[in-house]
Structures are given as structure tokens and as C-alpha cells.
Amino acid sequence: MSSNPSFVLRKPLDLVFEDRPDPKIQDPHSVKVAVKKTGVCGSDVHYYLHGGIGDFIVKAPMVLGHESAGEVVEVGPEVKDLKVGDRVALEPGVPSRLSQEYKEGRYNLCPCMVFAATPPYDGTLCRHYIIPEDFCVKLPDHVSLEEGALVEPLSVAVHCNKLAKTTAQDVVIVFGAGPVGLLAVGVANAFGSSTIVCVDLVPEKLELAKKFGATHTFVPTKGDSPNESADKIRALIKGAGLSDSPNVALECTGAEPSIQTAVSVLATSGRLVQVGMGKDDVNFPITKCIVKEITVLGSFRYCHGDYPLAVQLVASGKIDVKKLVTNRFTFKEAEQAYKTAAEGKAIKIIIDGPEEE
Ligand SMILES: [Zn+2]
Structure with a gap:
């Protein structure tokens, strides 16, 4: 596979699979992650049903998903702490490193935030996702990728x-x-x-x-x-x-x-x-x-230290995030996953990455 199968919201209630080009690492500090597990969030469902939340409106087709974990498949030349094969939770919002909010240690408030599946930025329901290494948190061996995906709501x-x-x-x-x-x-x-x-x-x-x-x-x-x-x-x-x-x-x-x-x-x-x-x-x-x-x-999303602490709370057994999961779907069934989420009965739905099938 040299392509990037992606699950895309074109407009409200209009979901399609697209085969996009495999993304290339451009920033030397970034890694390429094969996405393995993604949780469906209330915000995704909102985009699916209404095409927007507040000022964030879906104007162009957008890949959904932002609660993900996966495996590192390629590292940029300056990457220090990650290697191919590492299993990681992905922190889906990357701020501008030049912003005042970033310097003040409140990067979640950066107005230039690039956040997965928040228009106009594509999300993580795809085969490969590129992300700076410092927005990946390594998962200990005994923490599953599904738990890794649940680190996102836990960080909130x-x-x-x-x-x-x-x-x-x-x-x-x-x-x-x-x-x-x-x-x-x-x-x-x-x-x-x-x-x-x-x-x-x-x-x-x-x-x-x-x-x-x-x-x-x-x-x-x-x-x-x-x-x-x-x-x-x-x-x-x-x-x-x-x-x-x-x-x-x-x-x-x-x-x-x-x-x-x-x-x-x-x-x-x-x-x-x-x-x-x-x-x-x-x-x-x-x-x-x-x-x-x-x-x-x-309280808006999460900031420095929240993702690592969330991983620790899972790893130490203090919080069993698996108890949240009510439904699981394959990548091919992603549309069904969203329909199920829209019915409002599920607590947390997990969708596999495309390589899991
Ligand atoms: Zn979420």
C-alpha cells in the first residue's frame, strides 16, 4: 500500500472513503504513525450531523477522528526519543511554537492551533498520520492501543x-x-x-x-x-x-x-x-x-503534562479507561460507527485503523 485510505466527511451526513496520497515527513522532528485505534468523540458526531461547531465549519472535505493511538512507522532525521515500532498515543492538537500562548505554557489556547478533525485540518481516521514527536506519548508495553486512544478524553x-x-x-x-x-x-x-x-x-x-x-x-x-x-x-x-x-x-x-x-x-x-x-x-x-x-x-482540551499524566493514570491501573468502550468497528465499518454514535446510546466507540483488517 503506497496510499492513505482515509475516512472523510464531505458535508453533513455525507461520509466517504477516499484514497489519498501517503503523507511525507516534512518537518525533521516529525514521525509517521500507522493509526491503529480511534475513538469517536461527541465533536466528530456534531460535525457529521451539523457540519460545524460554533465558528468551526466544515467547508471542504475533512478526514474525521482525533482520539487515536498507533505505531511509529517512520521517523524524521532529527527525531530523538522515538523509533520505528514504538506504540504511541497521539496528542491531536499542535500549536504554533511562536505563539504567545505557547510561550506562556498555555498552548491549548494558541489561535494557530492545528487540531485533527477541526476544520480546516484533517483528522486521524486514516492509515498514516504525521505528527511532531513531542506530541506523541509512548505507551508502556502493558497498555493497549485502544487504551492509548482513550488517553485523549482522559486528558480532558x-x-x-x-x-x-x-x-x-x-x-x-x-x-x-x-x-x-x-x-x-x-x-x-x-x-x-x-x-x-x-x-x-x-x-x-x-x-x-x-x-x-x-x-x-x-x-x-x-x-x-x-x-x-x-x-x-x-x-x-x-x-x-x-x-x-x-x-x-x-x-x-x-x-x-x-x-x-x-x-x-x-x-x-x-x-x-x-x-x-x-x-x-x-x-x-x-x-x-x-x-x-x-x-x-x-477548561479547554488539554495542555502540557496532561497527556503524559493521563498515560500514567492508565499504566498504573488508577483509571480503567476500557470500561468506557461499548462498541467496536473495523475501518470499513466507520460509517456504521458514526451512525451508531449519532443514536446517542453508546458511551465510547472505537474504530480500527485500515491496516487492522
Ligand atoms: Zn474528543
């Missing part, structure tokens, strides 16, 4: 817990039991929090949250106001932690009632970290934030 969960400064002293509440919410529970647990509440509308998802370390789960009652939900949550955890109100909220849904409940339930001096993306504008209980001196932080 690591990043928000770092921003929240989660420690053993914190009572943490996580809104949403999708992949990121579940992993946020797992990371809060790994960071030492001994009281973790997970909130979701779907009781079955909360069963999984318990497996990631949630000590309490809560299903909001239909028709309850955010304040009523907050009262019920406080009653639920009364006496379990150092305080009866959570002091860290990781909001992974982006849903307005959930954000309002987070602010309502937080203790004084609490920290709200917003991870989930929903509507651009929401009604926000700002007065509650003032009188409780709540810190509100946005």
Missing part, C-alpha cells in the same frame, strides 16, 4: 481536575456521565477526593460512574428547579465529606439547568470548572457567584 478530564486543583480535601460534583464526565470522576478519585457525586439524567450511565469512583449518584427530578436539585444533593451527601456542599464542580454537560445547579450547590469559595459545551449563551446565576465568591473557570 485531567486538565479540568488540574484547573479545579482537586485534592483529597475536596467534595467534588461532576455533572454529566458521558465519557468526559465519567473520566472526570475517575481523575477526581485518582487525585484523592473521597466524596464524588455524579449527576446525570440516565440512571444506567450513573452505574458506570460508580465504577470510576463516584461515591454518590444523583438523577435530577423532572420539574425540580436548580435550587431544589441542589438541596437534594446536599441532603444526599450530608456527613459524607468534610463539608455538606461540594466545593468543586466539574460541569461536563454544557446544559443550562446543570450549570445553574452547579452554582447553586457549591459551597462558599467553591470552584466551578466548565468543561461541557452547550449553547453559546446561558442564564447564569451571577449573584450567587458573588455572594459565595465562587471561582468560575473554563
Whole structure:
């Protein structure tokens, strides 16, 4: 094979396989990776169904996929730390090394970020993907490539817990039991929090949250106001932690009632970290934030150290990411994988690379 089979979104609901030319290493610090496993992300599904997210609009055919792991098949002449045959997790966003954000150590905020499967950049659902060596994290022998692909959402969960400064002293509440919410529970647990509440509308998802370390789960009652939900949550955890109100909220849904409940339930001096993306504008209980001196932080993707720590959390057995996987598809079945994801029942879907068949 001297070509690069790729799974391409042409426009909403229009998916095709294209045989593209095999990419060549141009930057001497880059490696060529044979992609072996790719997770389907909510953002991919959004592009598939709607052709865009916010300002990112698919204007030209785009290869999907950004949660990937694979095997190094070629290295550039200046590559120092990787060799052919190494198994790696791919950090899919590469910033400009000249940007101010990069120099400040917040490269995830670089406006020139080249991020896989974010228009106009192609993603990783292809045979070969080129990436700088320092955006690959080597996987220990006992960590599978599937686990390597799941390092991407795990890194999102690591990043928000770092921003929240989660420690053993914190009572943490996580809104949403999708992949990121579940992993946020797992990371809060790994960071030492001994009281973790997970909130979701779907009781079955909360069963999984318990497996990631949630000590309490809560299903909001239909028709309850955010304040009523907050009262019920406080009653639920009364006496379990150092305080009866959570002091860290990781909001992974982006849903307005959930954000309002987070602010309502937080203790004084609490920290709200917003991870989930929903509507651009929401009604926000700002007065509650003032009188409780709540810190509100946005959390976007991941930054330096998050990917390596995520790999370590998997390698040490602290977080079993495999528990997320509900469906697996071959590369040829990629369209079916997206259709299944769009139905919304799966937690995490994994697609093989083209060479796996
Ligand atoms: Zn993702």
C-alpha cells in the first residue's frame, strides 16, 4: 500500500472513503504513525450531523477522528526519543511554537492551533498520520492501543481536575456521565477526593460512574428547579465529606439547568470548572457567584503534562479507561460507527485503523 485510505466527511451526513496520497515527513522532528485505534468523540458526531461547531465549519472535505493511538512507522532525521515500532498515543492538537500562548505554557489556547478533525485540518481516521514527536506519548508495553486512544478524553478530564486543583480535601460534583464526565470522576478519585457525586439524567450511565469512583449518584427530578436539585444533593451527601456542599464542580454537560445547579450547590469559595459545551449563551446565576465568591473557570482540551499524566493514570491501573468502550468497528465499518454514535446510546466507540483488517 503506497496510499492513505482515509475516512472523510464531505458535508453533513455525507461520509466517504477516499484514497489519498501517503503523507511525507516534512518537518525533521516529525514521525509517521500507522493509526491503529480511534475513538469517536461527541465533536466528530456534531460535525457529521451539523457540519460545524460554533465558528468551526466544515467547508471542504475533512478526514474525521482525533482520539487515536498507533505505531511509529517512520521517523524524521532529527527525531530523538522515538523509533520505528514504538506504540504511541497521539496528542491531536499542535500549536504554533511562536505563539504567545505557547510561550506562556498555555498552548491549548494558541489561535494557530492545528487540531485533527477541526476544520480546516484533517483528522486521524486514516492509515498514516504525521505528527511532531513531542506530541506523541509512548505507551508502556502493558497498555493497549485502544487504551492509548482513550488517553485523549482522559486528558480532558485531567486538565479540568488540574484547573479545579482537586485534592483529597475536596467534595467534588461532576455533572454529566458521558465519557468526559465519567473520566472526570475517575481523575477526581485518582487525585484523592473521597466524596464524588455524579449527576446525570440516565440512571444506567450513573452505574458506570460508580465504577470510576463516584461515591454518590444523583438523577435530577423532572420539574425540580436548580435550587431544589441542589438541596437534594446536599441532603444526599450530608456527613459524607468534610463539608455538606461540594466545593468543586466539574460541569461536563454544557446544559443550562446543570450549570445553574452547579452554582447553586457549591459551597462558599467553591470552584466551578466548565468543561461541557452547550449553547453559546446561558442564564447564569451571577449573584450567587458573588455572594459565595465562587471561582468560575473554563477548561479547554488539554495542555502540557496532561497527556503524559493521563498515560500514567492508565499504566498504573488508577483509571480503567476500557470500561468506557461499548462498541467496536473495523475501518470499513466507520460509517456504521458514526451512525451508531449519532443514536446517542453508546458511551465510547472505537474504530480500527485500515491496516487492522
Ligand atoms: Zn474528543
